[in-house]
Amino acid sequence: MTKLTVTATKAIKVSGTKHELVIVPLFANQALSGQSADVDTAAGGVLQRAVDIGEAETKLGKVTAMIGSESVARILAVGCGESENFGAKAQRTVSAAVARALAASKAKAATFVADGVCADVDSITSFMEFLARDTAMSCYHYTATVGSPKPGPVFKKLTVALGEIISTAKAKKSLQNGLAIGQGANVTRELVNLPGNVCTPTYLAKEAKALGRKYDSLSVSVLDEKKMESMGMGSLLSVGNGSDEPSKLIVIKYQGGNAKDAPYCLVGKGITFDTGGISLKPAKGMESMKFDMGGAGSVFGAMQAVAELGLTINVIGVVAAAENMPSGCATKPGDVVTSMSGKTIEILNTDAEGRLVLCDALTYVERFKPAEVVDIATLTGAIIVALGHEATGLFANDDDLADSLTKAGLASGDEAWRLPINKQYDKQLNSKYADMQNIGTGSAGSITAACFLARFTEKYKWAHLDVAGTAFQSMQKGATGRPVPLLVEYLRQK
Numbered sequence: 001m002t003k004l005t006v007t008a009t010k011a012i013k014v015s016g017t018k019h020e021l022v023i024v025p026l027f028a029n030q031a032l033s034g035q036s037a038d039v040d041t042a043a044g045g046v047l048q049r050a051v052d053i054g055e056a057e058t059k060l061g062k063v064t065a066m067i068g069s070e071s072v073a074r075i076l077a078v079g080c081g082e083s084e085n086f087g088a089k090a091q092r093t094v095s096a097a098v099a100r101a102l103a104a105s106k107a108k109a110a111t112f113v114a115d116g117v118c119a120d121v122d123s124i125t126s127f128m129e130f131l132a133r134d135t136a137m138s139c140y141h142y143t144a145t146v147g148s149p150k151p152g153p154v155f156k157k158l159t160v161a162l163g164e165i166i167s168t169a170k171a172k173k174s175l176q177n178g179l180a181i182g183q184g185a186n187v188t189r190e191l192v193n194l195p196g197n198v199c200t201p202t203y204l205a206k207e208a209k210a211l212g213r214k215y216d217s218l219s220v221s222v223l224d225e226k227k228m229e230s231m232g233m234g235s236l237l238s239v240g241n242g243s244d245e246p247s248k249l250i251v252i253k254y255q256g257g258n259a260k261d262a263p264y265c266l267v268g269k270g271i272t273f274d275t276g277g278i279s280l281k282p283a284k285g286m287e288s289m290k291f292d293m294g295g296a297g298s299v300f301g302a303m304q305a306v307a308e309l310g311l312t313i314n315v316i317g318v319v320a321a322a323e324n325m326p327s328g329c330a331t332k333p334g335d336v337v338t339s340m341s342g343k344t345i346e347i348l349n350t351d352a353e354g355r356l357v358l359c360d361a362l363t364y365v366e367r368f369k370p371a372e373v374v375d376i377a378t379l380t381g382a383i384i385v386a387l388g389h390e391a392t393g394l395f396a397n398d399d400d401l402a403d404s405l406t407k408a409g410l411a412s413g414d415e416a417w418r419l420p421i422n423k424q425y426d427k428q429l430n431s432k433y434a435d436m437q438n439i440g441t442g443s444a445g446s447i448t449a450a451c452f453l454a455r456f457t458e459k460y461k462w463a464h465l466d467v468a469g470t471a472f473q474s475m476q477k478g479a480t481g482r483p484v485p486l487l488v489e490y491l492r493q494k
């Protein structure tokens with residue numbers, strides 16, 4: 001993966017400098033900005049001519065590529081619509097279009113000439129952040145297990161020329177923040193895309209240790225099966241019973257606040273492959289269950305971003321990692337296990353395994369006396385029926401926490417939609433043979449899954465993000481890096 005740099009300057013230097021690529025925003029009701037006009041002159045007037053003959057359109061998100069001169073080799077004109085409508089939504093469309101064009105370009109460096117962009121400082125700040133984040137994410141290219149990979153994006157350096165729209169210091173900070181979030185999301189994508197025979201619980205534990213070495217502010221510990229057994233995590237351990245890969249509980253601590261500040265906890269489902277166990281899944285499409293550690297992956301990406309941003313709070317990431325396999329030692333339908341909380345669980349379907357690893361991880365985090373706990377899990381296929389691949393499912397036992405996550409989703413363009421959890425649904429989990437069973441009796445599968453988790457989170461403010469529809473869409477499209485932007489935005493608001 002090429003390493004991206006992002007920076008800002010007051011004015012683009014045209015004379016005596018060679019530019020591989022300059023991006024120029026075009027507004028419907030505005031002439032070329034001062035700096036854009038300078039670029040155009042250096043490029044022999046090609047841009048203005050393209051505008052005049054209607055070839056370079058101002059339609060929102062429309063990108064027109066042109067070849068310039070020796071000093072400005074390429075110009076990308078990007079349509080920005082009417083300047084008075086250039087709010088958050090339009091800015092995101094432009095940012096995404098620019099990022100896509102940069103990733104597709106042969107140029108290694110580009111300058112975005114932003115001096116003509118008129119919007120308030122806050123909105124420009126967020127535009128800068130989106131530009132850096134989207135560019136970083138567009139340039140991601142999976143090669144880890146490809147013998148002869150196709151060449152990926154070569155783009156390396158984005159500079160924004162600001163004129164007077166915002167101070168360079170502010171812009172640089174925003175660009176860095178966006179880059180941190182984009183790179184965090186890319187860490188997530190890489191882990192989530194790896195096949196199940198590479199990305200095992202042991203591999204995740206090693207990656208966590210490596211992350212801990214990379215950042216002084218992160219410290220990592222790993223609980224092995226023996227340790228988990230001594231702590232009574234019978235539910236988590238029951239999931240890995242059928243696998244030769246040992247389960248791991250990974251703890252990544254970030255200290256950015258005072259030692260005694262209550263931490264925010266992120267708890268990720270890390271099923272490195274979900275066959276369903278004895279309740280075996282059908283063969284068709286089973287390969288996509290390598291993505292079943294998407295929640296865990298997002299904990300890694302969010303922790304890296306938090307460390308990069310240097311947030312002044314404490315955050316603890318916990319990953320419950322196991323492989324769900326059928327074998328002679330595997331858990332069987334009807335088996336009853338005892339969770340760390342002491343509650344017993346009748347496992348009626350071994351394919352409802354995410355909640356079984358999460359419940360013990362959720363009990364484990366009680367020891368940190370957390371301010372809030374958010375778990376992230378590719379938990380149910382039913383959430384795709386309800387919300388498709390657009391919004392992440394959100395469940396919470398606290399309205400303020402639910403609201404702050406909803407807001408963080410909107411602000412980061414990584415949206416979540418709340419669904420209910422209450423008694424009417426919860427009663428589906430009552431069992432004759434244990435304190436509860438691990439599946440409901442009928443409909444509303446995502447809600448009954450959340451109700452199951454809610455039985456283990458009564459001691460703190462908790463939310464659950466069901467990312468089965470958003471962490472990935474298909475084998476072809478691969479991991480999305482969601483909900484890293486949402487999580488980081490939520491933590492930044494603290």
Ligand code: BES
Nearest residue numbers: 349351352353378379380381382439468
């Ligand atoms: N990992 C799956 C959920 C899933 C489905 C994630 C599709 C991503 C895409 C989960 O462990 C599972 O198998 N859930 C079952 C629950 C059922 C047995 C109650 C499901 O959704 O069918």
Ligand code: MN
Nearest residue numbers: 274351352353
């Ligand atoms: Mn399953």
Ligand code: ZN
Nearest residue numbers: 271274292354
């Ligand atoms: Zn699963």
